[in-house]
Every structure is written in C-alpha cells, then in structure tokens.
Amino acid sequence: MLAKRIIPCLDVKDGTTVKGVNFTNLKxxxxxxxxxxxxxDEGADELxxxxxxxxxxxxxxFANMVMRVAENINIPFTVGGGISSVExxxxxxxxxxxxxxxxxxxLKNPNLIDEIARNFGNQVCVLAIDAxxxxxxxxxxxxxxRIATHRKLFEWAREGQERxxxxxxxTSMDHDGVKNGYACEALHELSESLAIPIxxxxxxxAKEHFLKAFKYGNADAALAASVFHFNEIKIRDLKEYLKDxxxxxxx
Amino acid sequence: MGIVIIKYNAGNxxxxxxxxxxxxxxxxxxxxxxxxxNADKVIFPGVxxxxxxxxxxxxxxxxxxxxxxxxxxxxICIGMQLLCKxxxxxxxxxxxxxxxxxxxxxxxxxxxxxxxxxxxxxxxVMPNELVDASFDNKFVYFVHSYYAPVNKFTVAKSSYINEFxxxxxxxxxxxxxxxxxxxxxxxxxxxxxxxxx
Numbered sequence: 001m002l003a004k005r006i007i008p009c010l011d012v013k014d015g016t017t018v019k020g021v022n023f024t025n026l027k028x029x030x031x032x033x034x035x036x037x038x039x040x041d042e043g044a045d046e047l048x049x050x051x052x053x054x055x056x057x058x059x060x061x062f063a064n065m066v067m068r069v070a071e072n073i074n075i076p077f078t079v080g081g082g083i084s085s086v087e088x089x090x091x092x093x094x095x096x097x098x099x100x101x102x103x104x105x106x107l108k109n110p111n112l113i114d115e116i117a118r119n120f121g122n123q124v125c126v127l128a129i130d131a132x133x134x135x136x137x138x139x140x141x142x143x144x145x146r147i148a149t150h151r152k153l154f155e156w157a158r159e160g161q162e163r164x165x166x167x168x169x170x171t172s173m174d175h176d177g178v179k180n181g182y183a184c185e186a187l188h189e190l191s192e193s194l195a196i197p198i199x200x201x202x203x204x205x206a207k208e209h210f211l212k213a214f215k216y217g218n219a220d221a222a223l224a225a226s227v228f229h230f231n232e233i234k235i236r237d238l239k240e241y242l243k244d245x246x247x248x249x250x251x
Numbered sequence: 252m253g254i255v256i257i258k259y260n261a262g263n264x265x266x267x268x269x270x271x272x273x274x275x276x277x278x279x280x281x282x283x284x285x286x287x288x289n290a291d292k293v294i295f296p297g298v299x300x301x302x303x304x305x306x307x308x309x310x311x312x313x314x315x316x317x318x319x320x321x322x323x324x325x326x327i328c329i330g331m332q333l334l335c336k337x338x339x340x341x342x343x344x345x346x347x348x349x350x351x352x353x354x355x356x357x358x359x360x361x362x363x364x365x366x367x368x369x370x371x372x373x374x375x376v377m378p379n380e381l382v383d384a385s386f387d388n389k390f391v392y393f394v395h396s397y398y399a400p401v402n403k404f405t406v407a408k409s410s411y412i413n414e415f416x417x418x419x420x421x422x423x424x425x426x427x428x429x430x431x432x433x434x435x436x437x438x439x440x441x442x443x444x445x446x447x448x
Contacts, residue, residue: 002364002371002372003370003371003372003390004370040435045370070265070269071269071272072273074432074433074434074435074436074438074439075434075435076394076430094265096265096266096269098266098394098433121298123367123369124298166369194365195358195362195366196365197365197369218363220365220369220370221370250371250390
C-alpha cells in the first residue's frame with residue numbers, strides 16, 4: 001500500500017536554512033545539505049529545498065547546492081525558488097534534482113507548466129501555490145506571498161493539473177508559521193477535485209496536525225519545516241504515531 | 252570494463268551515478284556502444300516518455316545493441332518499461348526482452364488513488380539473487396503512470412490500484428519499476444546486489 005509522505009522543507013537563503021513566521025522574521029536553522037541528510041537518516045520520505053528569496057531578488061537557485069544534495073542524499077528531492085524557464089529546470093535536473101516546484105513564474109506564465117511537463121514529464125513539475133483566504137475565497141499570491149493575484153486557488157490548481165503539473169504543493173498563508181494545523185477543509189476540497197497528489201503545507205505545530213491533514217484533508221503528503229528544524233517533532237516518533245492511528249507510513 | 256550507465260534522452264543518470272558512488276562504485280555515463288558492450292555491468296536508467304525514448308534509441312541504433320547485451324543489465328523505471336514488448340504510452344513498440352505489455356493505471360473505480368503512482372510502496376518478493384527474502388515488504392520509491400502486469404518474469408510485485416510487477420528478471424536482464432537510486436538504504440542494497448552479481 002502506498003505510504004503517506006512526510007516531507008521536511010528547507011527554506012534556503014544565502015546557503016542557509018531559514019524558516020519564517022508568516023514569511024517574515026527569519027530564524028537560522030542550519031546548513032541545508034547536513035540538515036537534509038539528517039532528515040533522510042531519520043526517515044523523511046522526500047525533501048524540498050526552496051530558495052525563498054530567489055523570486056523576490058531575481059536570483060537563481062544555486063545548482064551547486066543541488067548537486068551536493070544529490071551526492072549525499074538517497075531519497076527524492078524537489079528544488080524550487082526563482083525557476084522561470086525550461087533552461088532553469090534543465091540545469092537543476094542535471095544537477096540531480098528529481099522535481100522542481102514552480103510558483104510565481106507559473107502564475108505569470110502558465111505555459112511554463114506545459115513546457116516542463118512536455119520536456120521532462122509531469123512528475124517533474126510540482127505546482128506550488130501560496131494562498132490566503134478572504135471571505136471564504138482563497139486568493140493566490142506571488143513573490144513569496146508578497147503580491148496578490150486575481151487567481152483563485154481551486155481554479156488555478158485545476159488549470160495546473162490540466163496543463164500537466166504532477167503534484168500540487170498548497171501552502172495556506174493564513175496557517176503558515178502559526179502552528180495551529182493545516183488548512184484541512186481547503187486540502188480536502190483540493191484532493192477531492194483533483195486527480196494528482198496534493199502536498200499539505202503551512203501551519204504544522206503538532207503530530208495531530210499531520211494526522212488531520214491525512215485523515216480529513218486527504219493529503220497525499222505533508223510538508224513541515226520548523227517543527228523538524230527545532231526538534232519539536234522527531235520524524236520517527238511522528239511516523240509511529242501516524243501508524244498507531246492507521247495511517248500507512250514507511251517505517 | 253567496469254560499470255556503465257547508458258546515456259540517452261531519458262534522464263536522471265546523474266542520480267544513479269551518485270547512488271553508485273555512495274556504495275563505493277565509480278560508474279561511467281556514456282552512449283558509446285563499444286564501451287557499453289564491453290562493460291561488466293550495464294545500467295539502463297530512465298525518467299521520461301516511452302515513444303520519444305524508443306525513437307531516440309532507434310535513431311542512434313542503440314536498440315539492437317541493448318538487446319544483444321550478455322552481461323548483467325539493470326533497467327530502471329522507464330528503462331524497465333522499454334525492455335518490455337509494447338507500451339500503451341504513445342502506443343510504442345519496445346525492446347521486447349520481457350514478453351509483456353505496459354499499461355496505464357486506470358483509477359476510474361478509485362479516484363482517490365492518484366496518478367502517477369508516486370511515493371513509497373512495499374514489494375512482495377519471490378526471492379532471487381537481486382532481492383532475497385529479507386527485502387519482502389520493504390518500502391521503495393516509485394514514480395510512474397504505466398505498469399507491467401504480473402507475468403512469468405515477475406520476481407517482485409507491488410499493489411496500487413491493481414497488482415503490478417516491481418521487479419522483472421529474464422536471464423541476464425533485471426529491471427525495477429521503482430528507483431533504487433532514490434529508495435534509501437534498501438535501494439542502495441539492491442544496487443550493491445546487482446553490482447555483486
């Protein structure tokens with residue numbers, strides 16, 4: 001039986017892992033490659049490395065770090081941040097990344113999804129969506145949550161799927177960093193309405209939040225950062241807890 | 252001469268090279284037929300689409316060369332599917348080492364089973380020199396939308412929507428639907444076993 005995936009996310013700035021509270025007030029949490037390897041050894045199922053300021057400062061994710069990750073880590077990993085062309089994707093895949101996540105660039109140029117899917121396969125393309133809920137309407141944001149767009153979460157996710165995205169990585173900006181749990185209702189609606197895997201992101205503060213994302217949100221995977229970086233939750237303990245609660249995980 | 256990874260247009264060869272390096276094996280990535288044919292072991296990896304990959308292999312006359320190999324060969328993911336007879340993906344005639352079709356998962360009766368089948372799933376092993384009984388029920392990493400049904404060459408099977416072949420074996424040809432290079436220490440052990448054949 002296919003296992004639910006636990007994915008530590010390493011937000012990277014200037015070669016260092018950081019995690020923001022509501023995307024600001026960054027706190028240091030270590031060297032990305034060493035931290036990634038530790039998570040891998042502790043039982044993480046995948047890793048995500050996001051160059052969180054890349055889009056804002058128009059920087060490209062460094063292929064060097066990606067290559068070091070590929071050399072040292074024996075599980076799949078996704079790289080994101082500042083990817084805006086097929087050439088960017090090609091360079092990162094050649095450096096050893098398994099998937100790339102695109103966010104702002106896809107909202108600005110939706111054809112990028114089609115191009116990535118056509119050139120490298122659907123499974124390579126993770127469509128990351130940052131959304132904020134206003135009056136029961138989820139609005140998509142770009143540039144690391146700085147600028148609102150006119151696009152709505154569910155229609156954009158569906159369009160992403162139709163264009164060839166292999167997964168949706170949905171971050172609720174309302175929940176991110178607050179540690180009160182994932183946006184399970186929105187997750188549930190995404191999962192019910194789409195045929196591709198959904199990764200829950202934003203808001204995890206306790207083991208119960210993972211359980212709810214899987215059981216009520218129907219998420220296929222759950223991503224978290226600070227609870228792992230600051231050792232508040234150990235991946236193995238989390239997986240044992242999930243298994244005890246009838247969630248199939250890799251132990 | 253050593254371990255060779257076949258270079259063609261269905262990528263992620265670097266990940267395989269890295270995984271081999273972690274188990275202490277230096278592999279050469281090449282599309283040079285002479286080097287491939289003289290290798291001790293050949294790895295035929297892949298992430299991609301069947302019809303474009305087969306077209307590339309035919310155009311570069313690598314199809315007949317791969318079929319003629321007599322040393323141990325390990326196909327991975329699309330590499331495994333290309334070693335089969337025919338794939339529904341792009342309605343593609345493949346290399347035909349394994350006399351089986353490759354079909355698309357059909358989740359119309361179970362829409363919550365997403366396609367691609369992506370993530371960690373267990374293998375049920377019929378013990379052999381690549382995976383002995385200790386690998387039974389271990390998790391490995393899959394990413395695929397097409398599968399080879401269980402057939403007479405199946406030496407490990409997995410279940411997602413339906414049962415499918417996760418490892419095939421015929422003579423000197425071995426093939427895994429999953430990615431051993433991304434399957435943690437279990438995957439590294441499978442690569443070690445292949446190198447040790």
